[in-house]
Amino acid sequence: MSDHKPLICTIYRSNREREMYIYVKRDEGLSRLPEELLARLGTTSEVMTIKLTPGRKLARAKASEVLAAIAAKGFYMQLPPEIHPAVFTMGE
Secondary structure: OOOOOOEEEEEEEEOOOOOOEEEEEOOOOOOOOOHHHHHHHOOEEEEEEEEEOOOOEOOOOEHHHHHHHHHHHOOEEEOOOOOOOOOOOOOO
């Protein structure tokens, strides 16, 4: 995916779904999101706008995968990480 040009990407946070973020082209906004996804997101808040390149470091996603998803379907959805509670065995 190194042939991707930089993309100006806006990231939105769902105010309904904890730690769910949507990455989209800045000039398209949320216009290409399916109605079902918009309903699931509820109200959104703009988090930031970044210049996205394949080599850019992102916290929980690979930039090349984000770019590919935006190119293919108009958005990338970042879901919350799975939380695995620590299991403690209490001795008597």
